[in-house]
Each structure stands twice: as structure tokens, then as C-alpha cells.
Amino acid sequence: MQAALVDGIFESLRIGVGFLWTAAWAIIMGLVITSLVQVYVSKERMAQILGTDDLSGLTKATVFGAASSGCSFGAVAIGKGLFKKGGHVVNVLAFMFASTNLIVELGLMILILLGWEFLVAELLGGIILIAVMALLVHVTLPENLFDEVRQKLNERDQEHGVTEDPTCGMEGKDEYSLTTDGGETLKFCSEGCMETYEQETASSGEWRDELLSWGGWYKVGNQYRKEWSMIWKDVVAGFLISGFVIVFVPQWVWNALFLQGDGLLVSAENAVMGVVIAVLSFVGSMGNVPFAVALWGGGVSFAGVIAFVYADLITIPVLNVYRKYYGWKVMLYILGIFFVTMAFTGFLMEVLFDAFGIVPDLAGGETATKQTYFELNYTFYLNIIAFALSGYLLYVYRRGLGAPGQYRDPVCGMRTDDSGPSLSHDGETYYFCSDRCKRSFEKHPSEFAQHPQVSETGSSQSHEHH
Template identity: 85%
Template sequence: MQATAIGGVLEALRIGVGFLWTAAWAIIMGLTITSLVQVYVSKERMAGVLGDGDLSGLARATAFGAASSGCSFGAVAIGKGLFKKGAHAVNFLAFMFASTNLIVELGLMILLLLGWEFLLAELLGGVVLIAVMAVIVHLTLPENLFDDVRETLAERDRDAGVTEDPTCGMEGSDEYTLTTDGGETLRFCSEGCLETYRQQTASSGGWREELLSWGGWYRIANQYRKEWSMIWTDVVAGFLISGFVIVFVPQWVWNALFVQGDGLLVTAENAIMGVTIAVLSFVGSMGNVPFAVALWGGGISFAGVIAFVYADLITIPVLNVYRKYYGWKVMLYILGVFFVTMAFTGFLMELLFDALGIVPDLAGGETATEQTYFELNYTFYLNLVAFGLSGFLLFVYRRGLGAPGQYRDPVCGMRTDDSEPAATRDGETYYFCSRTCREAFEENPDEYATGRPMVTEGHDH
């Protein structure tokens, strides 16, 4: 019995890690493309981009979201900032969906793990879902519901002294602050966003000139690191959970949850149950793609799987964030609107794909347990290239090649200049990115004062 259990765990790990190996190059390449887009594609101010609740504003919100990828929690936090700035309810909801479901890295993962049919359903269905959601919101939105909540949210944040990160719109922190030449104190949500602001103010020239300089590649590397920091836990959890679900969940469980057979009622039940499982799964963002593979392997219908993939914005942890931000009424309204639109769109996609004769045939392929994941094939070579690219970006960031600021903060390693907080020890002057780092240095100088402050050679700006 014990040997059987150990064998099952090893097989689950083999499948989970195998899925990750299969999709690794796609994730890395997708995040690199996303970083390039976010660094070099100019955007209007967020609230202006989202505009009013008309078709033009909805289209811009969708496009902006697709170019602003992030995890579910990051999308919700940014959505809150957009909402506070006055974005229409339809548009900030569309932005959140697009930023978690219409992004490059997710599309590549779906293509590799589920097939082109699911990718087409994700992209086409994503547009349909946003359109359906917009119609439902316009027809059902209670009068003044969001306006009242917006005023309450803004007042609460003012009372609590909450300020927004000027680079991403998320909540700023006292730990990451910067004082401008005009005396304004800016607060950032993270070290990465603070450094992004420094890069934006220090950079000059167009994107072509930037890509020919270390400073331009440093900006990409910093954005790449930020993207990974948002999604890595969801990715790892999703792949590992999928392996254990495939190995340990017996077939009768899937048969009990999902009605088998043909017909509209069966398709509708599978779509509704797909969204329900997503709500309860606690797996969001890109982590739900390998989980969807487990569902597909269990014999769930096309509608159920694609509806599950859509539903990463209404998992229980994300719903709790809505509650904290907006209160119970808005949380329940968002849950209701997203649940209906996600289930309906999954249902609609199966009907459309069935009419076109392109619903994939599960019986025609290998199961997850039958597949051999680690072979000397195109995946191996693409992963070598992707890991090399990731290593290069990490090297650029860690070495601070082309980073703005002449000195390196001895505490956190960020670049800074002589206008920032400073401290002197044994005749040497050290410069810091923030008061927090200076205080950490002063509390334990022997830990950080290992030599002269590092000065950037060949400073680009």
C-alpha cells in the first residue's frame, strides 16, 4: 500500500513537472514579449484609456488589458485603481478579464497543453465574453451602485493615507518612496515599480535607440522580473496540482460532477460546473491551464473546460479581495455577472465549434500518464534558448547594466544617485534608494559595508 502511494506521488510529480517542462519556453517567451510591449508601447493615462462605457472605451479597455498582463490579484488591484480614477464598471471589468485571459503567455500555454482549438476558443470566446458581460452590466447595473462605492472607496483611502503607484496604479507603500525635484513624495507598490519610474525618467530616445543600449535592456529585464514575481506561485501550484488531480482523482468523481452524453442540457451543465470548480479551486491566472488539462483528461466536455479556463477572476481568494475593496454588494454583483457570462460563453463556444466540426477528440491523443515529457526534441532546444534568454535578462538586472543611478544601494542592490539618502562609515559615503534601506544599514552597518560603493561603469544616461 505504501509503495503504491509513493509510486502515485512520483507519477503525479512526473506529470506536473513534465507539463511545466513542456510549457517553459512558451511562458518565458511570452513574458519577454509582454515585457517588451509594456516597456516600449506608449499608453495614455489609464483612466483616459478606459474612457466611458461605450463601444470605443470597451475596445480600448480590452486592448490595454491584453497588453498589461498579470496575475489575478494584480489585475484586481490595478482594476481598483482604474475604478477609483472614474473608469466605467464595464471597462474596468473588461480590463481585468483581458489582462488575465487574453495575454501572450497564456495563449502559448493553451496551445501547447490543450491544442489550437482551445486557443481559438480562448481568444474568440474572450471577445464574446466581454461583449456579453457589457450587455449584462448595461441592462442590470443597479443605479448608483458603483458610484456610491467609488466615493466610499476614495474617502476610505484618503483617510487611511493610501496613495497610488504612479507606474501601475496599485497601492503605494511607505517602504518604497521617492522624492521628486519638485518636492513631491511618490510611493510605489514594489521595488520593481520604483525602479521602473527611475528608468522612465532617465531614458531618452526612441525604442530603437533604447534596444541598442544597456539601459533599454535593463528596463526589459526589470519588467520581466516583475512579471515573474506576479505569476510564479500560480504557475508552480497549477502544474503540481494538475499532476496530483490526474493521478489521484478517480473517474467516478468526474462522472458524478459532469453529466455525460449529448444535448444542450448536458453542455450547459458542464459549462456551469466548470465555472463552479474554478471558483472552488483556488488556482488562478496561468495556473488553471494545467488544471484544465486534468479536467479534459477526466472526460469533461469542451464547454466545461473552456469555461473553467475563463473563470480565474472569481476564485474564492479573489472574491475576498473584491469584498475588501468594494463591499459585499459589489462582490456578489461581480460574481453573478462573471459567472453567467463565463458559463454562457463556454456553452456558446461548444455549440459553435460543434457546428464547425472542430471540437477536439480526446480519444485521439495520448493521456497525461502515457506521455513522455523529457526527450531530445524541439521542446528541449526551445527550452535551452528560453533559459538562455532568461539568464541573460537576469544577468543584466543583477549586474545593473545601464540602470539609472550612479551608485548601488548596499542594502537592496538598487541603483541610486547622490540626491538620495546617504550615510557615512569609516570615511566612505553610501547612498540609498529609500530611508528604509538607510535605516537597515545604520542598524547593522557591518553586514552591508563590505567595501566602496559600487559605481556604474559606462553609465548610459
């Protein structure tokens, strides 16, 4: 018995780590793409965009959310900031859903671990879900309640000195603050975000120039680090839990929770139960994809698995954050709206896919245990490339944040010292992080010469906005 238990634990770990190995390159590449988009795609003022109660505002909220990936908690924190500034509740909920379900890294992971049918259902269903959610909210919205909650939220945060990080929207901390020339005190969630802000205010290079300099890649590296810091616990937990669920949860448990067979009633029950399991699972963000593989292997229907994947925004820990931010009434309202739309959309996807004859064949429960994960194949080589890219970005981040220099490159804003390339212009010496930035300055000296050179590292310094 004891030997069987030990064997089961090792097998669980083999499957969980095997899943992680299989999907590692997709997660890393997805996060790199997300980081590039967030750093270099210009965005309109989100509070204004999300304040418009129309199709345009909803569409922009969805697109912006898909380009602003993060964990469930990150999405909720940013959503709170947007709501405080006047974002309409429909658009804030759409933003939150898109930023956890319509993102590159999640799509790649679903494609690898579950197949293209699930990816199509995730993307198409995600858009339908947002449309259904918007309609439901418009029909049921207690408008005055949300106006009162917004007012109380602003008053409470003002009372406690809570401000949002201007670079990422997360909650700022007192230890990472600086004061602008206009006398405004800005708070940041981390040293990395504060450094990014200082770098951006000190530079004015084009994105093409920046990506050929240390400074530009520092921004990407910093964003990449932030993305990982938000999701890594969910990802690791999701993969490890999935291994244990596959090995130790007997088939009769799935049969008891999820109705078996065909028909609309079975699809509807499976979709509802999929959301219930998600709420109770405590696994959010991308960690619920490997868990979904365990459900699929256990015989749960297509509707149940898709509904489960949608539901990472209403796990118990996330619901508790809603309660802290907005109170019990709003928390229960968000739970109700998301629960109904997620279960309904999961059900609708199975009906739709069944009509087109593209519901995938059920993978037997033994598939994961029979699979060989660590082989010299395309996954191995893609992972090597992905790990190298990840190491490079983290190296650039550390190089940027820990640079010893008291100067800032006027082209990209990177910290530098007097040992690198330099030149004199109008009686002042400028220092650069690379020859590339120096050449950019030489081409357009008047454009860059106005930016401050001295970087008072670690202090609350002032910079003009450029």
C-alpha cells in the first residue's frame, strides 16, 4: 500500500512536471509577445475609453484587456483602478475577462495541452461571453449601487492614501514613490515600475531605436519579470495539482459530479458543474488549463471543461478580493453575472460545435499516464530557445535596474556611467548605454538634448514630462 502511494506521488509529479515542460516554451513566448505589446503599443487613456457605455467602449475594453495580460488578481486590481476613474462596469468586467482569457500565452497553452477545438471555443466563446455578459448587466444593472460603490471606493482609498501605479495600474506603495516637477506624488508597485517611469520620462527615442538599445530591452525585460511575478504560483500549482488529480481522483468521483451521456441536459449540467469546480478549485490564471486536462481525461464533457477554463475570475480567493474592494453586494452581483454567462457560454459552445461535428473525441483517462514527456523533439529545442530568451530578458532587467551610473542615456533613458560612449553638445557632455543610442543622438541632437542627464538613483527625484 505504501509503495503504491509513493509510486502514485512520483507518477503525479512526472505528469505535472511533464505538462509544464510541454507548455513551457508557449508560456515564455506568449509572455514575451505580451510584454512587447504592453511596452510598445500606444494606448489611449483607458479611463475615458472604458467610461463609454456603447459597443465601441466594450470592443476597446476587450482588445485592451487581451493586450494587458496578467493573473486573475492583477486583472481585478487594474479593473478596480479603471472603475474608480469612471470606467463603466460592463467595460471593466469585459477588460478583466479578456485579460485573463483572451491572451496569447493562454491560447498557446490550450492549443498544446487540449487541442485546436478548445482554442477556438476559448476565443469564440470568450467574445460571445462578453456580449452575453454586457447584455445581462444592461438588463439587471443596479446603476445607483455602482455609483455609490465608486464614490465610497474613492473616498476610502483617498483616506488610506491608496494610489495606482501609473505604469501598470496595480496598487502603489509608499516605499516606491517620487514627486514630479508639478508637485504630484506618484506611487509605484515595485522598484522596476518606478525605474520604468523614470526611464520613460528621461527618453524620447522611437521604439525601433529603443529595441536596438539596452534601454528598450530593459523595459521589455521589466514587463516580462512583472508578468511572471504575477502568474508563476498559479502556473506551478495548476500543473502539479493536475498531476495529482489525474492519478489519485478515481473515475467514480467524476461520474458522480458530472452527468454522463448525450443530450442538452447533460451539457447544461456539465457546464454548470464546471463553473462550480472552478470556483472551489482555488486555481486561477493559466494554472487552470492543466487542471482542465485532468477534467477532460476524467470524462467531463466539452461544455464542462470550457466553462471551467472561463471561470478563473470567480474562484474563492478572487471573490474575497471583490468583497474587500466593493463589498458583499457587488461581489455577489459579479459572481452571479459571471457564473451565468460562463456556464451558458460553455453550454452554447458544445451545442454549436456539436452542430458542426467538431466536438473533439474524449481523451481516455489513461492518456496522461502513458505519455512520454521528456524526449529530444521539437519541444526540447523550443524550450532551449525560450529559456535562453528568458535568461536574456532577466539579465537585461538586472543590468538596467542595478546599473551603477548616475547618468541617463538621453535617447532611451537607460542608466549609464561615464565609462561608456559619450559626446559633447552645446557645452554639455552626454553619456550613452550603446553606440546605437549615441548615433541616434548625433542625427537629432536637438530632440534629445533637452532631457535630464543626472539620475539620482534611489531618491524621490523630479522629472519633467516629455
